[in-house]
Amino acid sequence: MPTAKTPSMEKIKRQVVKLYPDMTGVEPTLVTRQQPAPPAIYKKLNMPQPHGIAIEQSQYVYVFKKTVQTADGTSFQRIVRAVVSKEGRLIRTTTSK
Amino acid sequence: MELILSSKQRLQAKYGQKGFQALHAKMEELQAALSQDALLSTGTEKGLPSALIYVDDETSLAPYRLRPVNPAKPQAIKTLIDRLERRLAAQKQAPHYFLLVGGDDIIPFHRLPNPITDATWDDDGEVYSDSGYASRDAEYVVPERALGRLPDGQSSDPALLLAQLDTAIAGHKQRAAASLRTMGYSARIWRTAANQVYQTIAGGRRLRTSPPQTAVSFRRAWLDGARLLYFNLHGLVDKEMWYGQQGEDYPLAFSPNLVDGVNVRGAVIASEACYGAYTIGKDPPTSIALRFLRCGAACFLGSTCRSYGQPKEPGEADLLVLYFLQYVFHRLPVGDALLKAKIDYAKRQIRHQGLLDEDDQKTLLEFVLYGDPSFCLPDQRR
Numbered sequence: 202m203p204t205a206k207t208p209s210m211e212k213i214k215r216q217v218v219k220l221y222p223d224m225t226g227v228e229p230t231l232v233t234r235q236q237p238a239p240p241a242i243y244k245k246l247n248m249p250q251p252h253g254i255a256i257e258q259s260q261y262v263y264v265f266k267k268t269v270q271t272a273d274g275t276s277f278q279r280i281v282r283a284v285v286s287k288e289g290r291l292i293r294t295t296t297s298k
Numbered sequence: 299m300e301l302i303l304s305s306k307q308r309l310q311a312k313y314g315q316k317g318f319q320a321l322h323a324k325m326e327e328l329q330a331a332l333s334q335d336a337l338l339s340t341g342t343e344k345g346l347p348s349a350l351i352y353v354d355d356e357t358s359l360a361p362y363r364l365r366p367v368n369p370a371k372p373q374a375i376k377t378l379i380d381r382l383e384r385r386l387a388a389q390k391q392a393p394h395y396f397l398l399v400g401g402d403d404i405i406p407f408h409r410l411p412n413p414i415t416d417a418t419w420d421d422d423g424e425v426y427s428d429s430g431y432a433s434r435d436a437e438y439v440v441p442e443r444a445l446g447r448l449p450d451g452q453s454s455d456p457a458l459l460l461a462q463l464d465t466a467i468a469g470h471k472q473r474a475a476a477s478l479r480t481m482g483y484s485a486r487i488w489r490t491a492a493n494q495v496y497q498t499i500a501g502g503r504r505l506r507t508s509p510p511q512t513a514v515s516f517r518r519a520w521l522d523g524a525r526l527l528y529f530n531l532h533g534l535v536d537k538e539m540w541y542g543q544q545g546e547d548y549p550l551a552f553s554p555n556l557v558d559g560v561n562v563r564g565a566v567i568a569s570e571a572c573y574g575a576y577t578i579g580k581d582p583p584t585s586i587a588l589r590f591l592r593c594g595a596a597c598f599l600g601s602t603c604r605s606y607g608q609p610k611e612p613g614e615a616d617l618l619v620l621y622f623l624q625y626v627f628h629r630l631p632v633g634d635a636l637l638k639a640k641i642d643y644a645k646r647q648i649r650h651q652g653l654l655d656e657d658d659q660k661t662l663l664e665f666v667l668y669g670d671p672s673f674c675l676p677d678q679r680r
Contacts, residue, residue: 220609223546232416238654241437246645251652264419271541271548277534295606295614295657298532298572
């Protein structure tokens with residue numbers, strides 16, 4: 202598992218900062234993932250249930266959080282989520298609106 | 299058929315008998331407009347039949363042999379809708395559109411557990427959602443019904459609700475060809491993904507960004523006459539403004555008063571902003587969504603909670619809004635557009651990622667449609 206101290210984590214941080222320069226210096230937190238989506242969803246969509254458990258167990262989610270201030274002085278939290286493979290590869294990121 | 303649902307007791311308690319009567323008369327007027335709408339005609343049937351049901355009124359439910367429910371309980375209302383749908387289907391009058399009349403204090407949102415269970419990531423304790431009403435079973439993430447809501451504000455003046463009912467009525471009467479002007483406005487940091495969303499409807503028109511634009515430099519003329527509007531800005535739960543972003547700079551990008559005095563009648567608005575459709579305890583001066591609806595916009599799609607997207611290519615809220623706008627652009631009624639957009643989104647994410655993850659599920663639950671679900675943009679080709 203990548204941790205904040207492993208080289209792969211440093212690589213992930215670099216990749217995230219490249220996409221989100223305002224996250225420079227922010228230390229990510231490893232978050233708990235929920236159980237995969239319930240089978241009823243796939244049934245409704247007429248899709249075979251993917252190997253969700255296997256996929257989720259092979260991925261980690263890191264969250265970069267930062268309190269920022271708007272032009273009118275209001276503070277809010279900006280969140281960037283990074284989905285990372287077990288090998289430490291950045292799979293995708295999302296950001297709060 | 300369109301099923302129009304509200305709470306008689308709660309409308310009476312909030313607006314008084316006089317206010318309730320005005321709203322009831324307006325809902326009957328909407329039924330008449332639906333029955334005359336040639337575009338919604340099917341086969342030999344002219345217009346769209348409808349039923350006005352008060353979920354807490356014995357007289358209203360008697361023809362369906364159903365008992366009133368407690369209007370404070372969304373689960374009880376959902377169960378009633380399920381039963382009503384089955385009864386009507388048995389009479390070969392299965393409803394296709396579902397319209398909730400009133401905000402959270404008339405027909406409450408479902409308070410659903412946040413699929414993102416780790417509060418260190420996302421601290422929205424629960425998701426305010428209409429997905430429970432839009433689902434036929436106990437699985438709410440993927441809806442099966444075309445559903446919309448006319449939200450009201452805090453005020454005990456029924457003007458906001460009456461205005462939205464007037465808009466819905468006009469939407470079924472005025473089918474005059476109109477040019478489809480669009481407007482797109484995004485935080486600069488998201489311009490690449492936002493432009494991909496906007497260009498599906500914009501036909502080469504320029505996406506505006508903040509910065510450099512701010513609520514001060516934004517020209518009302520950009521809104522005036524636009525029929526399809528797309529916003530991708532930051533939003534906060536307790537603020538009426540939306541914000542732009544570039545680096546550490548978060549300018550005030552859009553405020554409710556920018557909607558005043560411009561023609562947004564019959565417009566469809568889609569916003570990705572966090573809390574863009576959070577209307578609990580708000581009124582048109584403190585909610586951009588309610589301000590647009592008060593000024594005659596036909597539909598507002600937005601999120602009741604914190605939403606997510608991507609900067610370089612459309613993801614999460616970007617994708618859902620992209621699919622919705624495409625369907626609306628191709629003249630699907632807005633309720634069908636959201637229903638299909640949610641299904642497309644869920645399928646795409648499963649195919650692309652191999653699973654429907656936490657923020658995908660949250661995205662599907664938190665986006666709500668304000669407006670009459672059977673409304674569609676006028677078609678120049680007709």
